[in-house]
Amino acid sequence: MDQTEIEGKIIILNGTPRSGKSSIASVIQNEFEGVWMNIGVDRIMDMTPEKFQPSIGLRPGGERPDLEPFIQRMYLAMYKSIVAFSREGLNVIVDVGHHDGYSVEHNILQEAAQILNGTPAWLIGVRCPIETVMKRRIETWQKGYTPEGKIPRPIELWQKLVHIPGIYDLEVDTSLYTPEECAAQVHQRVYEGSPPIALQKIRSDN
Numbered sequence: 001m002d003q004t005e006i007e008g009k010i011i012i013l014n015g016t017p018r019s020g021k022s023s024i025a026s027v028i029q030n031e032f033e034g035v036w037m038n039i040g041v042d043r044i045m046d047m048t049p050e051k052f053q054p055s056i057g058l059r060p061g062g063e064r065p066d067l068e069p070f071i072q073r074m075y076l077a078m079y080k081s082i083v084a085f086s087r088e089g090l091n092v093i094v095d096v097g098h099h100d101g102y103s104v105e106h107n108i109l110q111e112a113a114q115i116l117n118g119t120p121a122w123l124i125g126v127r128c129p130i131e132t133v134m135k136r137r138i139e140t141w142q143k144g145y146t147p148e149g150k151i152p153r154p155i156e157l158w159q160k161l162v163h164i165p166g167i168y169d170l171e172v173d174t175s176l177y178t179p180e181e182c183a184a185q186v187h188q189r190v191y192e193g194s195p196p197i198a199l200q201k202i203r204s205d206n
Helices: 021-031 041-047 068-087 108-115 130-141 153-161 179-192 198-205
Strands: 010-014 036-040 091-096 121-127 170-173
Touching: 010 021, 021 036, 021 091, 021 179, 036 041, 036 068, 041 091, 068 091, 068 108, 108 198, 121 179, 121 198, 130 153, 170 179
Parallel strands: 010 091, 010 121, 036 091, 121 170
Antiparallel strands: none
């Protein structure tokens, strides 16, 4: 039997904060076949001591170079644990916002692609226009535009950097589709589409 036939599937949802990743992940976890473990930025942040926050949720801009070595290790440990779950036959949904907007380049996504080599892992881009992101930030956190009416620079950086290099097995737009509809697109890609290739391309480009 092929090894991928006994390994759990891995779906990585990559996008900015408030792009709708968590809502899609919830639908996948509750409605897809089998057991789906939810591992991602929120779970890692919950485990991280206060003095090392915001952990792997650190926004782009190079504001905390002191945290960056720790953040890189946490990301790599997270992906190694995801592989361990998969090898036990457990499916994993991963909610993250990858960027390389640190004080120096860390190439964390490329390293993650190496760790996931040989696993059935799909990389899904969760797109959302910045205007919709801002609306959701105001509704959720009561945080929006600057006093001058501009989009805060970290939000602009998220929007610019999180989808580099932009290689995906599928992209969904949460401003056009509900979480359920986005999850249905993911289901079709994973269960009816061709084998995943995005992470393979990222590995070969590294």
